[in-house]
Amino acid sequence: MSVNATVITCSKCSFLSSDGVTYGRFKYKTNDGLINLVPELAWCNVCQTLVPGEVIPNYCEVNKLKERLLQRNQDIEKEKSRLKEKQSIIEKLLLKPDSVMLQDLSITKDILQDSINEMENLKQYVDTNRKPRCLECGSHEILYLPSLSYEEVPIPIGMKHPGCGGEFLAAVSPIRFFIKYKERVYTTDGIECEVVITNNCPDDTVV
Numbered sequence: 001m002s003v004n005a006t007v008i009t010c011s012k013c014s015f016l017s018s019d020g021v022t023y024g025r026f027k028y029k030t031n032d033g034l035i036n037l038v039p040e041l042a043w044c045n046v047c048q049t050l051v052p053g054e055v056i057p058n059y060c061e062v063n064k065l066k067e068r069l070l071q072r073n074q075d076i077e078k079e080k081s082r083l084k085e086k087q088s089i090i091e092k093l094l095l096k097p098d099s100v101m102l103q104d105l106s107i108t109k110d111i112l113q114d115s116i117n118e119m120e121n122l123k124q125y126v127d128t129n130r131k132p133r134c135l136e137c138g139s140h141e142i143l144y145l146p147s148l149s150y151e152e153v154p155i156p157i158g159m160k161h162p163g164c165g166g167e168f169l170a171a172v173s174p175i176r177f178f179i180k181y182k183e184r185v186y187t188t189d190g191i192e193c194e195v196v197i198t199n200n201c202p203d204d205t206v207v
C-alpha cells in the first residue's frame with residue numbers, strides 16, 4: 001500500500017519528520033483478542049521527536065470525534081446544496097455522479113464514525129482515567145499536534161517546536177511512501193509487547 005505522507009519541518013532548525021510515524025497497525029492485546037488502537041500524531045518530550053501518541057477512549061476524546069463528525073455532516077449538506085444550485089435541470093435528469101469532494105467527505109465521515117464506534121468499544125478494556133502514552137517509549141510526556149491541513153506548500157500548524165521555539169510547518173509530500181504492514185501490539189496499559197512484520201507485501205518497505 002502507498003500513501004502520501006504529510007511532512008513536518010521547523011521554521012528555525014533542520015527538524016524533519018512526518019505523520020508516517022502513525023502508519024501501520026496498532027493493537028491492544030485483550031482477553032477478547034486484538035483490538036484496534038488508533039494513534040494520533042504527537043510530540044514526545046522524551047523521544048524529542050514526533051511519535052504515535054495513544055488516545056485514551058474517555059468522554060473528552062469521544063466528544064472531540066463526535067464534534068468532528070457533526071462538522072463533517074454539515075460540510076456534506078453544504079456541498080450537496082452547492083451542487084444542487086449548480087446543476088441544470090438536464091444534469092439533474094441525467095443523474096450526474098456526486099462531486100469528488102462529496103465522495104471524499106463521505107469517506108472521511110465513515111472513518112470518523114468507525115473511530116467513534118471503536119473508541120466506545122475500547123472503553124471496556126482501557127482504564128479511561130489513566131494518562132495516554134507515547135507509543136514509542138511508553139512515557140506520558142506527549143503533546144498532540146493540531147490537525148494538519150493538506151497543502152502542498154509548508155504552512156504553520158499553530159504549534160511551536162518544543163525546546164527550539166521555531167514554528168512547526170506541514171506540507172503534503174508529493175512522494176508516495178510504501179508501507180509494509182507492521183503490526184505493533186500493546187498491553188491495555190499502553191506498553192508495547194510485540195511487533196509483527198507480515199511479509200505478504202514483498203515489494204513494500206518499512207516506513
Ligand SMILES: [Zn+2]
Binds near residue numbers: 010011013015165166
Ligand atoms: Zn526547531
Ligand SMILES: [Zn+2]
Binds near residue numbers: 047138
Ligand atoms: Zn517517547
